[in-house]
Amino acid sequence: MEQQHETTPVWVQAWDPAEGSERVRALFADRFGAEPDGTWSAPGRVNLIGEHTDYNGGLCLPFALPHRTYVAVRRTDGDAVRLVSAQETSGVREVALSEVAPGTVSGWPAYVVGVAWALREAGHDVGGFDIAVDSCVPYGAGLSSSAALECAAAVAIDALYGLGLAGTAEQPDDAGRTALAEASIRAENEIAGASTGGMDQAVSLRARSGHALLLDCRDGSTRHVPFDLSAHDLALLVIDTKAEHALVDGQYAARRAACEEAASRLGIATLREIDLDGLGDALAALAHGTGPVGEGRDEVEVLVRRVRHVVTEIARVEEFVALLDDDRVEEVGAPMDASHASLRDDYEVSCRELDVAVEAAREAGALGARMTGGGFGGSAIALVRAGAVDEVAAAVAAAFAAEGLHAPAFLVATASAPAA
Template identity: 50%
Template sequence: MDGAARTVARDFTALYGAPPEGVWAAPGRVNLIGEYTDFNEGFVMPLALPHTVVAAVRRRTDGVLRLHSADIPGPVAELDATALEPRSGGGWAAYPAGVLWALARAGHTAVLGGADLHLASTVPTGAGLSSSAALEVVTAVALDELHGLGLDRPALARCAQRAENDFVGVPCGIMDQMASAVCVPGHALHLDCRDLTVRQIPFDLTAHGLTLLVVDTRVQHALGDGAYAERRAGCEEGARQLGVPHLRDLPYHALPHALARLDDERLRRYVRHVVSDDHRVARVVALLASGTHGDLRAIGPVLTEGHASLRDDLRISCPELDLVVSAATAAGALGARMTGGGFGGSAVVLTQAADAERIAAAVHDAFADAAFTAPRVFGARPSAGARRLRPAS
């Protein structure tokens, strides 16, 4: 790359008075299928977006951590790297600070010397596209390389997840951090969230005459307000009552019997969603792995089925997300569903490439008719995970 690397490096030098030691990027993601399954040690299938968080970084030796964002107004945040406290606030700066804290807690104390970071992002915030995970992963990858820690990508993703869980206080699973860390261009990531086994599944939509649209509803998506944590706790309670370590351990064929054993209607809904969504991941993997044109198109109804489960069983959709799905499918899309943590954010729409512009227009028209804020629509291109950038000469 990259003009972005050159710009961020130049701005770092102007801000801190010396050039960075390197520039790194980590992407946001969309999740094709498998929602709320990661913290149940189940299966997911995300893909990385071309939208990234770019970080210019330089080590320090005085224990000071300085953080600055090109996208968020405000001065440089200056923190004591040796005295970071979980859940002490700090807004966006808590995410990279939490990564340094998590690395140090894992025994990598070299990071306590501190660092200077300057960041710029093209990942939409609040859109359910994992801007926070991209911020965490780019910090982890940069610090790992600068300090020669020698951590593999799953280990870095675990540290990034710990930063969000234990330092920031959001009980997310591992999917977002793994997607940002390990995705490869032209593929969707089939991830086993128990052992972090990775399978890269070819996902060449262009070759099949298809497009995957991302529709950002502009409804702000936040996971720290308790609703996400309530679903996680409900899933864990459902697993406890059914006598399995995690809902991933409940076979799909055993689901009807398991549901009959639960007295709590809310827990039944959560269990039904998670077990059936793990099954949907397996169905999509089988269709994509077959590589035929017809089978690739056949994932569309599975996506729409997944949305109904998220809407009716998990109850994490919203009117705007439901409208994207109904308007897109009515206009001829092959399938659509909300993606990410819900309560706002984005949806994905699978469509014939020739129909993409018309379907996007139909969604815009439906939002205008409903007096909703106009959505942002763009095509998703399966892109690279975290990497070091080379500034353009």
């Protein structure tokens, strides 16, 4: 019998904050037999443009999703961390903070205890705690579920141990939140073993509701760029392709290593030092330079393509922001389209599902569409007329069914609040 594929769009709704808090509080009470000291949460993110630029000292433009990861936490004596998650059935995990080091913690607990470890490494007095986790950030969708977990843990630990870094919801401490983001990045890179840049943690902790975050990854500076699509009768449709991505399988790290190799050959600290005017000369220098003995032209051409993507992508971020600043929001579709082509062809991080999503959305009337996140699966985004959201989602779902792919899921993204 021929397999039937779902063509009715499936929508992923964000929880109301009160619902998320109550869910995780009830989970804590059930698993630990006590009440937590409090609940905290942090958002996933969508990156509008600026992919694979963060670890190259470049620019990116993410914003915080309304979809959040919630934690209920209780401070305890000693240095033991006990962890439970609504997303798994393996019971209570336990890790001693004094034993945490790179390679010692596996699975999702690494993202939590890694933050505590990094804060201790930075000189903060952090001890044990019990933590329960629940989340409506789609897992494996390229929407930064890992950073949401890290940053929710970070603001909880900050509060419970009186570190004074996060500030308040009304008056966030940007310098302190930058320090919490740095601890979260160390957790992901060194304890969880994912070689990511710092964009995800920065936006989860430093975002502002109603704004995108222009992040300069060379110096960590930010600018909050107003981003209210509803005022222009537009919406940002996020398409979770269900092609699960994983950043620890080596492909992401290979892209990062290629960029570092190219920068080294060019005698620069990061690829950010190359602008569009100098791109041709840089690519020529790479193409004609001397590499390791036995290196073929294919390897050199890979470096050329990787550099070309990074430099042109940074320029596309600048173009996108200039259009927003000029209130020409409907024109940002062009750099979105160009970004996807570059990620597909030069950086080679797209996949069949992402390409089908992007092409189907455009054919259904999207003003622009591109993959978002690290790639190799995950999600795509499409800028659409507000009244056409359901129509475009249905067209994408139908395209996936026609291609014999697993049914995607959808959400509408609005720029939301940071971890708190």
